[in-house]
Amino acid sequence: ELFDAVLICDPGGTRKPDPTVFEDIAVRAGGGLRNSWMVGDSLTSDIGGGQAAGLTTLWISHGRILPDHGPQPDHVVSNISAAFQILLKEGPTS
Template sequence: MQQLVIFDLDNTLVDRQGPLADWVSAFSAHHALDDHDRVRLLQFMRERCCPSTFEVIRAQFGLAPSPETLWRDYCAHMARSVTCFPGVLDGLAMLRSAGWNVVVATNGGTEIQTAKATTSGVADHVDAVCTSEAVGERKPDVTIFEKAAAACGADLALGGWVVGDGVETDIRGGRAAGLRTIWISGGRPWPEGDIVPEHITADACQAIKLLLTTAS
């Protein structure tokens, strides 16, 4: 039987933090923001970023360009700057040659998430990229996991795995969808709480090795 794995995109398969920090630094220099504001801006954009984020940023820092222009500039930078973590593309290829259904489920706008998946090479190494904007629900809602499974011809009822760095979005969401989970820690300790993932690995490559060698 073909197995299913649903990957998160940002900070799981691709490095979002590096390009985001670069963008914030360049943006802060361009608009003459001080260090304090730069750090605040990075924290503000770390979790989530969408067109309305730039309405807040524009108002907060009294910037001249329209929110649409700021959003466009941000999207263009991220789309051309995002890269996979080392070894990820080879790992995805190995999963697919081993017969796995491999799909991405990511919270975010379709245009920017698809651009990042394409630029990084992820799109060519998975069966489908499923975005919350296209689905109409964000992780941890079960709908996005259902749609992701369906997008590669799999059935959530038959089980599968979710791999991601988000405690609530990926791990709680994956479990609620009846899937087993691997949390990408990036060196962080697992937070205390009422749930635990099946496995914790430092990065996606280790998670892929685990799936290839131990998952059944």
């Protein structure tokens, strides 16, 4: 009851960062990718995949330093509490 949809990728199936994973979960949740966010702690799978799908991205760093190379998230926070603060302030993207 807390989530509109849950998508678990099996080992033989499509996995992040493939953009179709993000499209599939958006369809299952009854929406689209427009005005959506990807929040995660993996620069490659979460942030790179979210960017490939056209999402606004928020990286939870857990104190790690953002490298100069690779995916560059729209927002960086150190923990999930800070992520919620940004999401509540920003709301859906435009």
